Amino acid sequence: MLDIKGLAVKLEEEDKQILKGVDLSVEAGSVHAIMGPNGSGKSTLSYVLSGRDGYEVTGGSALLEGEDLLDMDPEERAAAGLFLAFQYPVEIPGVGNMTFLRTAMNAQRKARGEEEISAGDFLKLIRAKAKELKIDADMLKRPVNVGFSGGEKKRNEILQMAMLEPKMCILDETDSGLDVDAMKLVSEGVNALRDAGRGFLVITHYQRLLDHIAPDVVHIMADGRIVKSGGPELALEVEKNGYADILTEVA
Amino acid sequence: MAAPAQKQDPTEARLEGLTLPDGAAWAREAREAALGRVRAMGLPTRRDEYWRYTDPATLTQAAAPRAAVFKPTDEVPLFQGVDRLKVVFIDGVFSPEKSDDLAMAGLEIDRLQDALAKDIHWAKDLYGTRETAGQDPVARPLAALNTAFATDGIVIRATGKAEKPVELIYLHRDETSDAILHHLVRVEPGAEVTVLEVGPAAARFNKCMEIDVADTGAFHHVRAQGRDHERRAVTHMFARVGKEALYKSFTTTANGVMTRNEHVIEIAGDRATAHVAGAALGDGHYGKFHHDDTVFITHDAVDCESRQVFKKVLRNGAEGVFQGKILVKEGAQKTDGYQISQSLLLDDDSSFQAKPELEIYADDVICSHGSTTGAIDETALFYLRSRGVPTDEATDLLTLAFLAEAIDEIADEALREDVAARLREWLERRRRG
Numbered sequence: 001m002l003d004i005k006g007l008a009v010k011l012e013e014e015d016k017q018i019l020k021g022v023d024l025s026v027e028a029g030s031v032h033a034i035m036g037p038n039g040s041g042k043s044t045l046s047y048v049l050s051g052r053d054g055y056e057v058t059g060g061s062a063l064l065e066g067e068d069l070l071d072m073d074p075e076e077r078a079a080a081g082l083f084l085a086f087q088y089p090v091e092i093p094g095v096g097n098m099t100f101l102r103t104a105m106n107a108q109r110k111a112r113g114e115e116e117i118s119a120g121d122f123l124k125l126i127r128a129k130a131k132e133l134k135i136d137a138d139m140l141k142r143p144v145n146v147g148f149s150g151g152e153k154k155r156n157e158i159l160q161m162a163m164l165e166p167k168m169c170i171l172d173e174t175d176s177g178l179d180v181d182a183m184k185l186v187s188e189g190v191n192a193l194r195d196a197g198r199g200f201l202v203i204t205h206y207q208r209l210l211d212h213i214a215p216d217v218v219h220i221m222a223d224g225r226i227v228k229s230g231g232p233e234l235a236l237e238v239e240k241n242g243y244a245d246i247l248t249e250v251a
Numbered sequence: 252m253a254a255p256a257q258k259q260d261p262t263e264a265r266l267e268g269l270t271l272p273d274g275a276a277w278a279r280e281a282r283e284a285a286l287g288r289v290r291a292m293g294l295p296t297r298r299d300e301y302w303r304y305t306d307p308a309t310l311t312q313a314a315a316p317r318a319a320v321f322k323p324t325d326e327v328p329l330f331q332g333v334d335r336l337k338v339v340f341i342d343g344v345f346s347p348e349k350s351d352d353l354a355m356a357g358l359e360i361d362r363l364q365d366a367l368a369k370d371i372h373w374a375k376d377l378y379g380t381r382e383t384a385g386q387d388p389v390a391r392p393l394a395a396l397n398t399a400f401a402t403d404g405i406v407i408r409a410t411g412k413a414e415k416p417v418e419l420i421y422l423h424r425d426e427t428s429d430a431i432l433h434h435l436v437r438v439e440p441g442a443e444v445t446v447l448e449v450g451p452a453a454a455r456f457n458k459c460m461e462i463d464v465a466d467t468g469a470f471h472h473v474r475a476q477g478r479d480h481e482r483r484a485v486t487h488m489f490a491r492v493g494k495e496a497l498y499k500s501f502t503t504t505a506n507g508v509m510t511r512n513e514h515v516i517e518i519a520g521d522r523a524t525a526h527v528a529g530a531a532l533g534d535g536h537y538g539k540f541h542h543d544d545t546v547f548i549t550h551d552a553v554d555c556e557s558r559q560v561f562k563k564v565l566r567n568g569a570e571g572v573f574q575g576k577i578l579v580k581e582g583a584q585k586t587d588g589y590q591i592s593q594s595l596l597l598d599d600d601s602s603f604q605a606k607p608e609l610e611i612y613a614d615d616v617i618c619s620h621g622s623t624t625g626a627i628d629e630t631a632l633f634y635l636r637s638r639g640v641p642t643d644e645a646t647d648l649l650t651l652a653f654l655a656e657a658i659d660e661i662a663d664e665a666l667r668e669d670v671a672a673r674l675r676e677w678l679e680r681r682r683r684g
C-alpha cells in the first residue's frame with residue numbers, strides 16, 4: 001500500500017535535516033504504529049507524505065499503490081486515497097463542517113471521475129457516521145473545528161476519515177488530549193474502518209492507544225530514522241522502560 | 252474692465268453643463284440652497300483629507316468617462332426568486348414600462364419629480380435635510396451636487412409593514428450616461444420597509460438616499476452594485492434613526508473602476524440600532540478596481556448600538572479603502588459601537604488602506620474597532636487541500652468564509668442566501684475563466 005524508501009527531508013528555509021532516510025512499508029490490511037520521542041520527526045513524516053509546503057525532499061521515495069506520492073499535489077494525494085488525521089486539526093472560521101466535508105467528498109469524487117454525492121445521500125451518510133462518533137448535529141453545523149474541545153477535534157478527524165474512506169490512513173497523535181471515553185470512541189471509529197484493502201499508520205506517543213487499536217507492526221523512530229521494528233510487544237517495552245534502553249541498544 | 256483670462260475652476264466647469272430642474276417653490280429653494288453649498292464647499296480634490304485615499308477626479312469632472320456596458324444578459328438578475336415591487340431606471344431614467352405599478356399596501360410611492368412638483372408633500376421635510384445635516388463636520392459636496400441637480404428618483408413613505416421589498420433596478424445601456432438619482436425614504440412609527448438596489452446604473456452614477464426612520468420604525472437595505480468593470484459610482488446614504496428604530500444596510504460590490512459609498516448615520520433616539528456592512532470582491536484583472544467605503548456614525552442618544560462590518564477581497568492590483576468613524580456625543584451613554592474592516596489580499600499587487608476613528612465624549616460606552624489586512628490562511632488552505640479540495644476551490648471557500656460576517660448582516664434569510672449564492676457564482680465563474 002505505502003512504500004517509503006530512504007526518505008530524506010530537510011526544512012526548505014533552514015539547513016536542517018529532519019528525516020535522514022526513512023524505510024517503511026505498510027501492507028494493505030495492516031496497522032503499523034510509529035512511536036518515538038518528541039522531535040524525532042514523526043509529524044514531519046506525516047506532513048511530507050501529505051504534501052505540506054516548507055519541506056524539501058533530498059532523497060528517497062514514497063509510493064502509494066505504486067504511484068509516486070511526492071510528485072502529486074496534496075489534493076491529488078487525497079484523491080488517490082491518502083488521509084492524514086492531523087495532530088493539530090485546523091480551525092476554519094466561516095466554513096461549516098458539513099459544507100467542508102461535502103466539498104471535500106465531491107472534489108475527490110470529481111478527481112476520480114466519479115459522480116458527486118447527492119445532498120440527501122450525503123446527509124444520511126454523515127448522520128449515521130456522526131452518531132457512531134457521538135458527534136451531534138450542532139457540531140456538524142458549526143464552523144470546522146472552531147470552538148471544539150481537543151477531543152471533539154480528534155473525533156471530527158475520524159469522522160472525516162470515515163466519510164472519505166481513504167485507502168491509507170495516517171493518524172498523527174490522535175490519542176493526545178483524549179480522555180478515556182473519547183479514546184474509546186476514536187479507537188472504535190478506527191477499528192470499524194479496518195479492512196483488508198486499507199492500511200493504517202498510527203503515530204503515537206503512548207502505548208495506551210495501541211491497547212485499543214492492536215497494531216501488527218510497531219516501529220520506533222528516533223532522530224529522523226526508523227531505528228527498530230517489531231511486533232506489538234515493542235510498544236509494551238517502550239511503555240515499561242521508556243525509549244532510553246532501545247536508543248542505547250541501537251546506538 | 253475685462254477680467255484676465257483664467258483657467259476655469261473645476262467646480263464651475265462641472266456646474267456649467269447642469270441646470271436646476273423645475274419644481275414647486277420649496278423644491279426649487281432646496282435645490283438652490285444645495286447649489287449654494289456646492290459652490291461654498293467646492294467639489295473635492297485629491298488634496299482634501301477626506302479624499303486622501305480616493306482620487307475624486309473622474310467623479311467630479313464635467314463629463315462622465317465612457318464605460319462599456321458589460322454583457323447585460325449573461326447574468327440572472329439578483330432577487331429573481333423574491334416577491335418584490337420592481338422600480339426600473341435605465342441610465343438613470345425611470346422606466347414606467349419596465350416598472351411595476353408603484354402601489355403597495357403599507358407604502359406610498361411617488362416619482363421624485365412628481366413629489367417635488369407638489370406644493371404640499373411629505374418630501375418637503377426630508378429633501379436635502381439629511382444631506383445638509385450630514386455636511387457637518389465633514390463636507391460632502393458631491394451629495395449637495397446631487398440634491399441640486401438630481402433628475403429622477405423615487406420617494407417612499409412606509410406607513411405600515413410593507414408586504415414585500417421595493418427593488419430599485421438600475422440598468423446601464425449607454426456608454427456615456429451620467430446619472431444623478433435622489434431617493435427619499437420615510438419610515439413612520441412602527442412601520443417597516445426593505446429597499447433593494449441592484450445594477451450598475453450608468454457610466455457614472457451619483458446617488459443620494461435620505462432616510463428618516465421614525466421611532467420604532469425599521470429600514471432594511473440590501474444593495475448589489477453592478478459588475479460593469481468600467482462604471483463609476485459615488486453614493487451617499489444619509490439616515491436619521493429614531494427611538495427604538497432599526498437601520499440596516501448591506502452592500503455587495505463586484506468590480507467597477509471607481510466606487511465611493513458613504514454612509515452618514517445619526518442615531519437620534521434611545522435604544523436605536525444601526526448596522527452597515529459591505530462585502531466587496533475586487534479583481535484588477537478586468538481593469539482597475541477601486542472601492543472606498545466611508546462611514547460616519549454619530550451616537551446622540553442613550554443605549555444605542557451600531558455596527559460597521561466591511562470586508563474586501565482584492566486581487567490583481569485591486570485597491571480597497573475604508574474610512575469609518577464612530578462619534579459618541581456627550582450624554583450618549585451605554586453606547587455599544589463596533590467597527591471592523593478587513594481585507595483579504597490574494598496577491599502582493601493589491602492594496603488596502605483603512606482609517607478607523609473613534610471620537611468619544613461619554614464615559615459609559617463600549618466601543619471597539621479593528622482593521623486587518625491579510626493573505627489567505629495557508630494552514631487552512633493546506634488542511635482543505637489535504638482533504639482533496641483543489642487550491643482554487645479551497646481559496647474560494649476561504650474567501651466566502653472571510654466575507655461571511657458581512658453577509659450575515661442581511662437579516663432576511665432569502666435575501667441573504669441570494670447574495671451568498673451570487674458571490675459563490677461570481678467566484679466559480681471567475682475560476683472557470
Ligand SMILES: Nc1ncnc2c1ncn2[C@@H]1O[C@H](COP(=O)(O)OP(=O)(O)O)[C@@H](O)[C@H]1O
Pocket residue numbers: 011018036037038039040041042043044045054
Ligand atoms: N516547520 C518547521 N520549522 C522548524 N522546525 C521544524 C519544522 N518542522 C519540524 N521541525 C523540527 O523538526 C524536528 C521534528 O519535528 P516533528 O516532526 O514535529 O517531531 P515529532 O512529531 O516526532 O515530535 C523537531 O526538531 C522540530 O523542531
Ligand SMILES: [Mg+2]
Pocket residue numbers: 042043044087172173
Ligand atoms: Mg508530532
